[in-house]
Amino acid sequence: MKIIVCVKCVPSNAVYSQNKEPALLDRIKIPAQINPFDYYAIEEALKIKDKFTGSTVTIICMGPITNEEALRQGYHLGVDEVILLTDQCFVGSDTLATSYVLKKGIEKLGQFDLILCGQQSVDGDTGQVGPMLAVNLEIPFLSNISNIEAIHKQELICTSKTDYGIQKAVIQFPAVLTVQKGMNQPRTPSLRAYARNKNKSVRRWDIEYINAKRERCGILGSATQVLKIHKVEYLNHCEFIEGEEQQIADTLRRKLVREGVDLADKSAVINTKAATPIYDKHESKYRGLNQAEDMESDNIYVFIEQVNGNINPVGYELLGEARRLIRSPNEKVCAILLGNQIEMLASELIMYGADYVYVFDQEDFICFCEEIYMPVIEALIRRHNPSIVLFGATVYGRSLAAGIASRLHTGLTADCTRLSINPADGLLWQTRPALDGNVYATIVCKNTKPQMATIRPGIMKRLKMDRNRQGFVIKLKASIPESVRIRMIESIPNMYRNNDLGQAKIILAVGMGIASETNIRILSEAANEIGAYIGATRPVVDAGMLPNECQIGQTGKIVRPQLYIACGISGSLQHISGMQNSRVIVAINTDEKAPIFQAATYGIVGDAMSIVPKFFQKIHSNN
Numbered sequence: 001m002k003i004i005v006c007v008k009c010v011p012s013n014a015v016y017s018q019n020k021e022p023a024l025l026d027r028i029k030i031p032a033q034i035n036p037f038d039y040y041a042i043e044e045a046l047k048i049k050d051k052f053t054g055s056t057v058t059i060i061c062m063g064p065i066t067n068e069e070a071l072r073q074g075y076h077l078g079v080d081e082v083i084l085l086t087d088q089c090f091v092g093s094d095t096l097a098t099s100y101v102l103k104k105g106i107e108k109l110g111q112f113d114l115i116l117c118g119q120q121s122v123d124g125d126t127g128q129v130g131p132m133l134a135v136n137l138e139i140p141f142l143s144n145i146s147n148i149e150a151i152h153k154q155e156l157i158c159t160s161k162t163d164y165g166i167q168k169a170v171i172q173f174p175a176v177l178t179v180q181k182g183m184n185q186p187r188t189p190s191l192r193a194y195a196r197n198k199n200k201s202v203r204r205w206d207i208e209y210i211n212a213k214r215e216r217c218g219i220l221g222s223a224t225q226v227l228k229i230h231k232v233e234y235l236n237h238c239e240f241i242e243g244e245e246q247q248i249a250d251t252l253r254r255k256l257v258r259e260g261v262d263l264a265d266k267s268a269v270i271n272t273k274a275a276t277p278i279y280d281k282h283e284s285k286y287r288g289l290n291q292a293e294d295m296e297s298d299n300i301y302v303f304i305e306q307v308n309g310n311i312n313p314v315g316y317e318l319l320g321e322a323r324r325l326i327r328s329p330n331e332k333v334c335a336i337l338l339g340n341q342i343e344m345l346a347s348e349l350i351m352y353g354a355d356y357v358y359v360f361d362q363e364d365f366i367c368f369c370e371e372i373y374m375p376v377i378e379a380l381i382r383r384h385n386p387s388i389v390l391f392g393a394t395v396y397g398r399s400l401a402a403g404i405a406s407r408l409h410t411g412l413t414a415d416c417t418r419l420s421i422n423p424a425d426g427l428l429w430q431t432r433p434a435l436d437g438n439v440y441a442t443i444v445c446k447n448t449k450p451q452m453a454t455i456r457p458g459i460m461k462r463l464k465m466d467r468n469r470q471g472f473v474i475k476l477k478a479s480i481p482e483s484v485r486i487r488m489i490e491s492i493p494n495m496y497r498n499n500d501l502g503q504a505k506i507i508l509a510v511g512m513g514i515a516s517e518t519n520i521r522i523l524s525e526a527a528n529e530i531g532a533y534i535g536a537t538r539p540v541v542d543a544g545m546l547p548n549e550c551q552i553g554q555t556g557k558i559v560r561p562q563l564y565i566a567c568g569i570s571g572s573l574q575h576i577s578g579m580q581n582s583r584v585i586v587a588i589n590t591d592e593k594a595p596i597f598q599a600a601t602y603g604i605v606g607d608a609m610s611i612v613p614k615f616f617q618k619i620h621s622n623n
Helices: 038-051 065-071 073-077 095-109 129-137 191-197 245-259 313-325 345-351 370-384 395-408 497-503 517-529 538-542 608-622
Strands: 002-007 009-011 032-034 056-062 081-085 114-118 141-151 155-161 165-172 175-179 203-205 225-231 285-287 300-304 333-339 356-361 388-392 412-416 418-421 428-434 439-444 451-455 472-476 486-493 506-510 533-536 563-567 584-589 602-605
Touching (some): 002 038, 038 056, 038 073, 038 114, 038 141, 056 095, 065 073, 065 081, 081 095, 114 129, 129 141, 129 175, 141 370, 141 395, 245 584, 245 602, 245 608, 300 313, 300 395, 333 345, 333 370, 388 395, 517 608, 533 538
Parallel strands (some): 002 056, 114 175, 141 175, 300 333, 300 388, 333 356, 506 563
Antiparallel strands (some): 009 032, 155 165, 225 439
């Protein structure tokens, strides 16, 4: 087998050159390292090489010459060839331009069987390059792979971890897979390997060698531009609570009751599934596509993600945000709904803000599959030419949006936390955390349409259900190609409770300040008494003390509970970006100067293991 691993080199520190427009990360002046997520892709490739005699592994990367030293690590691990695509024309590339350059480099390599990518990078965290590269190469792709179970001559069987559980699929070669963090244990080079490979050099390929078009590389080929970079600012003014432990517990309970936090409801999860209304009662109108009213190009389209007839809560949040962005009565919010036996959900979407709902209700969509979903949504967008298209930043939404953006050759901004329309030119300003949450970047898509974005779940506010809203349900039939290169063969629902962490009302999050198996067990038992969910920082998850489903932050889940209790969490910006929109934040830390207090509503300087159980006991005894 011939395996290619696409890697990215990331800076150890973020340095922005503010005197340029758009603002660019100065990657030449700072040391580089291989993106930590990409080591799992390299290891998986090497495992395949070890198993199949005659297999080769090639690393390919786009970046400045200064990346060479970091990339040489590939040789020490056992990679056969390392290629660096480097040219001044590549500077400033967004994911669309990056995927094009990688495509041209891969085509120069010739035939291949499999391309592996890390799921995301620690600095960009978009997860877009893998799907975009596959679309450019016109081959199938699967994202978030957690295990490659079997490899046959023409195909492989793999499992992917989604927001809903485990999905097993068969995919034909050649293909692109983006692999999950933690799917294997990356190997460490031996001293003998360093000595054996010390004279091997990284091959450099420039724009002329790979025969790439200049207008599709770098800034010229980028559909998105960074408009501005700004530091994270916290609006909370932390009120510290002092006294003995029992006194603190009593005071905190009184303050939370005054804040309106519901401490008596043990359901722990916000009810997001409204009762399905009767069409006659709602008076929805059905029209075929040829009868639909002409769509204005300034409309906003929203992809509604559903599984087994259950709408992902981020869909309601997207509808609410889309309504907020509407500037005139002529602009409409249009929902796109694909699935099997899901037509009854359309009326509910109208109640939550949709003016039009395009429904593709057929057995072909019983399981989510990018290869089937992408052409259907692309055709709808091309027909109606919306100004903006929004997706949830879920496992499904991120890969689907990236593939569609590549097919439309337009820009896509990942994991947005804020959207606004600039009144001067009508452009969508898309703000997202970047560089591990250390800064926020505002991004625009000036020259292509539609403007596309994925939105982190739990960030935007949904509208209240309005049973009197009127709208149109447009039923459509999609043609599915006879030859589909991906086949879903099994789906295992996620039975882990924290699968719904993003919808929890109360979250108790633990950091390395108190993390141990004993402490986590004690806090979990206490939290369970009031229906609270357990969350964690990335270091706690990386240490294996809690599963990935518990991670909160830029590279984990975004949460917005009524009450967030941070125990022993120092407060990295990466973590705070995932929970700062909680209604009330209580921070407990022994270090009075911990950054977490800057984002907290109430602060307690002390030992969380002494305070939290007493606080939960106080809640339990009063309910």
